[in-house]
Amino acid sequence: MADLNFVGLGAGEIIQIGPVQIRVLEDGSRTDNRISAVEVTIPARTPGPPQHVHRMHDETFLITRGALRFVVGETVLDARAGDYVVAPVGAKHTFANPFDEPAVMFNSFTPAYYINYFRDVARLVAAEGFSAEGILRVMARYATEPA
Numbered sequence: 001m002a003d004l005n006f007v008g009l010g011a012g013e014i015i016q017i018g019p020v021q022i023r024v025l026e027d028g029s030r031t032d033n034r035i036s037a038v039e040v041t042i043p044a045r046t047p048g049p050p051q052h053v054h055r056m057h058d059e060t061f062l063i064t065r066g067a068l069r070f071v072v073g074e075t076v077l078d079a080r081a082g083d084y085v086v087a088p089v090g091a092k093h094t095f096a097n098p099f100d101e102p103a104v105m106f107n108s109f110t111p112a113y114y115i116n117y118f119r120d121v122a123r124l125v126a127a128e129g130f131s132a133e134g135i136l137r138v139m140a141r142y143a144t145e146p147a
Contacts, residue, residue, distance in 0.1 A: 005026065005030045007025050007026075012024050012025055012039075013027070015038075015118045015119060015122045016122060017118065017121050017122050017125055018046075018125055018130060019042075019043045019046055020040065020041065020042050020043070020046065021040070021041040022038050022039070022040050022041075022118050023038060023039040023040075023041075024036075024037075024038050024115065025037040025038060025039060025106075026112070027112065027115045028111070028112025028113065028115060031112060033111050033112040033113060034110060034111060034112060035108060035109070035110045035111070035112055036108065036109045036110075036112035036113075036114065036115040037106065037107065037108040037109075038106075038107050038108075038115070038118070039064075039104065039105070039106055039107075040104065040105050040107050041102060041103075041104050042066075042068065042096075042097040042102065042103045042104075042105070043097065043102050044097060044099060044100050044101055044102055044103075045097065045098060045099075045100070046096065046097045047096045048094050048095045048096035048097075049094055049095075049135055049139075050094060050132055050135065050136060050146055050147075051071055051092055051093065051094040051146065051147040052092070052093070052094065052139055052144050052145060052146055052147055053090055053091065053092050053093075053144065053145055053146075053147050054087065054089055054090075054091075054114075054142075054143065054144050055089060055090070055143040055144065055145065056089065056111070056142075056143035057089065057109050057110060057111055057113070057114050057143070058086065058087065058088050058089055058109070058110050059086075059087045059093075059107065059108070059109050059114075060084065060085070060086050060087070060106075060107065060108045061079070061084070061085040061086075061087070061095070061105050061106075061107055062083075062084050062105060062106040062107075063079045063080060063081050063082065063083050063084075063085075063103065063104075063105050064081060064104045064105060064106055065081055065102070065103060065104040066080075066081065066097065066099065066101045066102055066103030066104065067079060067080045067081070067097070067099050067101070067103055068095045068096065068097055068103050068105060069095065069096050069097070069098050069099075070085055070093060070094070070095045071093065071094050071095070071096075072087075072091065072092060072093050073092045073147070092147035093147075094147075113142070114142055114144075116142070117138060117139070117141075117142045117144070120138045120141065121135060121138050124137075124138055
């Protein structure tokens with residue numbers, strides 16, 4: 001029988017990508033890589049990644065504080081605390097926080113391997129700074145491509 005994993009408030013690995021903080025709740029190591037989950041804190045007026053498509057994993061977003069703007073193809077959707085967004089394999093999407101308040105979301109990925117994308121981007125940004133080209137290069141390693 002497997003043990004439960006408990007991650008208390010404020011616990012968990014922290015990945016910092018510029019002003020965005022990602023708290024790892026599950027990296028897949030206890031779920032045989034079936035699912036990973038993070039809590040993402042996005043400051044006010046923070047852009048997001050380029051619009052992209054995942055080819056191998058589903059992604060979910062539960063907004064727990066503030067609001068985020070999702071762009072899905074040509075559609076713009078403002079998601080507020082309590083709203084839930086699902087980006088299945090093949091869905092064009094991106095998100096950002098153009099608002100005046102910070103936002104927090106619970107974000108999950110299945111399968112779990114995509115969690116390493118955040119670790120790789122954090123290393124890239126620390127070494128080279130932000131660049132769309134660099135982010136797209138890392139995305140490509142995780143079956144993710146620009147939309």
